[in-house]
């Protein structure tokens with residue numbers, strides 16, 4: 182059995198607590214002889230800034246480059262509101278994405294049947310929802326240059342960000358979306374603003390051409406990003422896979438996640454290109470939720486998104502689909518048995534702690 | 547009584563039908579001696595392209611410049627999918643916004659009590675909702691240069707859009723938000739992505755400084771745009787006024803509108819700066835909904851958003867607040883009496899046509 186190099190970057194806020202639950206699960210798989218992992222641990226975000234005065238150290242970047250998969254908790258919090266911009270906690274995450282070339286961010290939005298009533302939407306709108314947002318993660322306005330604030334002659338300032346996309350960047354993310362759609366309901370909705378943005382025009386042209394060339398068996402539709410946000414609220418079940426750029430993906434995936442009422446439960450995967458020599462791809466797995474500094478350290482956090490992110494790592498990085506199924510099955514069983522952390526418990530109902538939820542999942546494995 | 551110069555630009559799709567209802571209301575006000583309007587009519591969008599091969603003619607731009615207010619229907623449709631990019635229907639709207647300097651787009655999202663059940667959200671989440679999105683409308687990635695697609699040496703292409711904001715542009719839109727908040731629940735939520743965008747950093751700095759200087763009596767909060775989209779779905783009543791840039795405003799206002807279940811009912815105003823000499827400001831009023839080509843010409847469109855846009859014109863451009871109240875009261879009465887166009891009727895229930903709805907509102911005046 183291969184030995185998998187796993188780097189744990191718990192980060193800030195509730196990150197360490199939820200990561201702690203993953204460590205138990207890793208041990209369980211090892212004890213059962215179902216996997217062999219060599220774990221490294223590093224710092225990212227505010228925790229890294231406190232230790233090294235940067236949002237991720239060169240040493241931890243090196244570990245990330247060498248790992249088969251990175252598990253990332255969450256970063257940020259009021260404590261670091263005033264650190265220099267280039268060292269803000271998010272800079273650690275953005276550097277990991279960019280330097281590891283993690284261009285494909287997969288964000289499933291699944292409404293767990295047991296939790297349909299936790300959504301702010303009507304149950305019939307979200308019950309059974311299972312959509313996947315495929316977000317481009319290393320381009321667009323996040324990284325384009327110039328990206329600066331300049332002081333003008335009269336002392337006022339001008340801020341600039343640059344949205345950049347090449348044909349190649351659009352093709353590779355859309356190919357991921359088409360491939361994944363084939364394993365699902367075979368439909369891709371491509372969201373952009375071609376009516377306003379030239380990158381949107383290029384996006385629409387490129388996905389249309391790629392579809393005609395290699396993916397005619399998949400249904401392709403084009404939707405304006407603003408309309409897509411609206412349709413996600415109106416009737417999300419019309420979607421299967423939504424593919425979009427970095428900034429639209431940031432917003433649309435948050436809307437999609439919130440629909441499910443399961444924000445504390447949604448994992449995500451960020452994948453790089455396959456290395457033709459080794460067949461491997463760099464990968465980082467993180468919960469969709471943030472660092473939630475208000476509840477950090479109180480044992481209130483729901484570890485399911487983090488544990489589900491490890492399940493994605495088993496599937497996409499370690500070729501261990503069965504182990505992933507088993508872990509996801511355990512999560513479903515625990516939920517089915519009514520075990521709830523506070524975020525998903527009915528008002529006034531009993532809730533378990535972060536650790537108790539982790540233990541329950543280990544037990545159900 | 548002043549004579550108000552009103553330019554009607556019905557545009558495409560359902561635009562002409564809903565504009566037709568406004569004309570009846572204008573006549574009613576004139577007949578009652580409650581207002582005097584000189585109406586001009588022009589073409590915009592696909593209709594203008596068909597007539598002049600451009601999305602708005604120079605003559606109609608001149609009329610718009612001279613008008614006290616422009617009433618705009620909607621533009622676009624599949625018929626014009628292949629017109630040259632610079633002449634696409636939306637270009638007419640974008641040119642009006644830019645050339646008239648309409649930097650302040652006010653988009654109320656109001657959940658009419660009679661329609662709370664039409665929302666995809668749970669009634670308790672949206673009942674009584676009354677928020678206002680103040681969107682910057684003449685800057686940002688919509689207009690920044692470079693904005694182009696270039697062909698690279700290897701034949702592939704690169705698209706570029708530029709997000710640009712100056713201190714002055716941010717100050718003037720945020721001032722509008724603060725002023726309006728004072729007439730409402732006195733809270734402004736400023737949405738940006740300062741964790742990723744330099745324009746977001748400048749936006750946050752600028753609104754903070756303006757608040758400290760002139761609006762300390764108004765509550766100011768900062769929210770990341772992705773989180774704001776999420777919070778709008780989770781618990782929208784936490785907001786009063788949301789202020790944001792052009793692109794975030796495009797998406798957030800569509801999400802907010804959809805929450806209300808009243809998409810066919812929401813008006814908007816786009817205002818320019820006050821001319822210090824005359825005290826007047828240029829203005830354009832348009833429904834939030836689009837041209838809905840699928841139902842055009844069938845008498846199915848809901849004219850309330852368009853009529854409500856005329857009410858906003860009465861209030862903001864013609865200093866006729868009482869007339870605006872009267873018109874909005876008539877809309878509320880008609881809804882209260884159960885009159886419904888198809889989009890807001892219960893499934894299977896009787897619905898009235900566009901014209902019948904217009905007539906009912908005239909009658910209720």
Ligand SMILES: CC(C)[C@H](C(=O)O)[C@@H](O)C(=O)O
Nearest residue numbers: 271274275431739741742772
């Ligand atoms: C933390 C932040 C930089 C990040 C982003 O904007 O991409 C987050 O919102 C996300 O969606 O992962």
Ligand SMILES: CC(C)[C@H](C(=O)O)[C@@H](O)C(=O)O
Nearest residue numbers: 374376377407636639640796
């Ligand atoms: C039609 C289009 C150009 C426009 C925009 O993107 O601003 C529309 O979506 C809107 O919100 O008014």
